[in-house]
Amino acid sequence: MDIQSFTTALGRYIRNGLLELPLQNDLPSPGLAALIGDLWQGRPLKMLLRSQEVQGQSLLIRGTLPDGSCPFAPAGDLAFSGSFYLLDGGPELTLSAALPDGYRLPDSFRALVATPIQRAVFRDASLTLDSAANRTGEDRRLIFRGALRIKNEPLFRPVGWMLGEPDSIALEGAIRFGFDPDGASVPLLSFTGSARQPFELGPFKLSAAIGITAKVFETASSFRWYAGAVEILIYFGAGDFRLPLSMPLDLDGSPLKVLSLRGDSPRLSSFSQLSSVVDGPDYGGLLPAQIPLGSRLQLTRLDLTLAPALRQLSSVEIGVALDAEVEIIPDVLTLERTEIRFRFPNPRDLSRASVRLGAVLDIAGVGLEASMTLPGPILEAQLAPDESIPVSSLLRRFFGEGALPDGANFDVVELLVTAEPRAQTYGFEGIILGELPLDLGLFTLTLESLILEADFGPQGAAGRLACGFQLLGTRFEAAAEKPTPGEAWVFSAGLVPGSTISLSSAAETLLGLPSDALPELALEGVAFRIDSGSKAYALTARTAGFWEFQVTDDYLLRLAVDVRIERDAARKLSGELTGELFVNDFRVLTTYSFDPGVRRLQLEIQYQDLRLAASISSEQKPLGGGRRTVLRVDLGTLDLGAALRYLADVAAPGLDITLDEPWDLLMNLQLTNTVLVIDLTDKSVGFETRVDKNFGFVSVDTAGLLYYKKAGKPAVDLRITGRFLGTSYPADKPLSWNVLDGKAPDVPGRGS
Secondary structure (H helix, E strand, O other): OOHHHHHHHHHOOEEOOEEEEOOOOOOOOHHHHHHHHHOOOOOOEEEEEEEEEEEOOEEEEEEEEOOOOOOOOOOOOEEEEEEEEEEOOEEEEEEEEEOOOOEOHHHOOHHHOOOHHHHOOEEEEEEEEEOOOOOOOOOOOEEEEEEEEOOOOOOOHHHHHHHOOOOEEEEEEEEEEEEOOOOOEEEEEEEEEEOOOOEEEOOEEEOEEEEEEEEEEEOOOOOEEEEEEEEEEEEEEEOOEEEEEEEEOOOOOOOOEEEEEOOOOOEEOOHHHHHHOOOOOOOHHHOOOOOOOOOOEEEEEEEEEEEHHHOEEEEEEEEEEEOOOEEEEOOOEEEEEEEEEEEEOOOOOOOOOEEEEEEEEEEOOEEEEEEEEEOOOOEEEEOOOOOOEEHHHHHHHHHOOOOOOOOOEEEEEEEEEEEEOOOOEEEEEEEEEEEEEEEOOOOEEEEEEEEEEEEEEOOEEEEEEEEEEEEOOEEEEEEEEEOOOOOOOEEEEEEOOOOEEEHHHHHHHHHOOOOOOOOOOEEEEEEEEEEOOOOOEEEEEEEOOOEEEEOOOOOEEEEEEEEEEEEOOOOOEEEEEEEEEEEOOEEEEEEEEEOOOEEEEEEEEEEOOEEEEEEEEEEEOOOOOOEEEEEEEEEEEEEHHHHHHHHHHHHOOOOOOOOOOOHHHHHHOEEEEEEEEEEOOOOEEEEEEEEEEEOOOEEEEEEEEEEEEEOOEEEEEEEEEEEEOOEEEOOOOOEEEEOOOOOOOOOOOOOO
């Protein structure tokens, strides 16, 4: 085909100066057909031609692209100039259209409105089209050129110093089309433009460029999204090893920005190659000897964190991935996908770096994110919040098949693994949820949850295992604890707080009794604890409320019981058993308590408004000399003078007792909560109560009377604890005298 025959063929598609060339046409041009199919998205190519001129083997044209006819043109008619030309015997099209001043890419592409590209403003912008510009393999059929405004533009104000503070920067790049996740056609952009002068960032001298990109992203899990960005671009490094870094620009107000590695992660021949990137320390020498470097290294991270407003570099961070596994604890903990991160917190001193190891710890096929600061001792690995590990898989890895009974359905939902490679110690903390029914014959016990804490090391194991389970329709909790490797296990079990267990239901299940054989009896607070080493144990239980028995139509018996029994490491028993019995208005409260020093039985009887409380105990004498049996009776309120006269009359009938001044003030004391103390061993009787009263010459904490026989002769002692004349008198050495024949202590300036 020559230019004349092409002009004739093209004329068939022109009416009144409007060229309308459909996708299916008679022109022998695959390039034109592809152009219409790709850039005009199958719609007819429309041009309003104002002039046509044949020049050699080209047809020069001028005109406008009518409003709405071109997918990549802004609103309104767009003036253009171009030509149809012959290439390899077939016609091709090239044209150029000037864009209005203040043009923004979203003026043509609505998909970019919600992206930072919306804030990029151009002058002297144009679109150039060439239907043959994809023959080299790279599709450059539609090219954008324009001067991006920099000065006084909000998007570039913080970073203008990195670009040399220009008025504008010329950008150029191709426009192609693709489809977003919803199937809509979207522009794919890649524009770049370089600044004219370098800038300094910390110890580095860099050259920057501006990039505008828009593309469809896709993750390894096939999640796709469309996004556009305006970026600062730099090349970092020296010689042949120069790496592209980018920093997205936005108006989020963040004081810190990050220049990070752009594109694919490059391979490293050795750690020494990092010196061509950041000429810092001996990178390989910062790693412990037990971390193998493997045969291949990959640069995964190169971050320059800066404060644009301050024009300062804040930190430098480098990440290197190893292709070798790292054994933290041989045959126990092995790390995969290990990454070493070098961070320079002070960019002015590149000889010092902090080093952190990040890796994946594989547990039964689930990867835990692990990290450790080097040369710091502790490695931590944690299960991600949305991950879980089947316990069956975990046990199968360590104990083989059949480690978990059939029917078990447990998952580890929380897991933290810690390890200290130098000490060869490691530990686990985890929460396990699920259900495991255990058929025990008469009844089924169902495990519901487990909490595991375990530490392992050369000295042995320590830890804690707690679980919840259901038994006889009641929820229990149990635990096994071993605080340190040298200590014995401590086992405990009991009802979950707030729950009760029915004895009548238990008797029906375990003993086969009819459901109505016993009244409804329930226990709460049931707990048992035992130390497997010392054999020390503790047991508690109490009735849930009152057990009620209707003895006759007139008598209702209500009973409550509370039991506490303990044995310490020296195998000495202590405890307390309390019972409370009601028969209509008659109440009896009995408590028996015991420990190695004291055994006491307390009894309280109450009928309507009448009350009597007493206790009898076997205990050590206060000043030694063996044991004694003591009966104590609550007497309530008592007059000290009356009590003194009563005991004196018992000791010496007819004797009129008085106290010398100023001690006679005590005769008027009203004693509350008075207790009658009868020593059945020493045959003594006394009263004691708390006073807490200051009389000026004496401050009385407690006051008491004691009747006893001394060398066969009756005596009544008045005993006081507190302070007298600046001297303290405690309970084991009270101020006392025999009121029958003794003289009260002298008070200076008082009495005779």
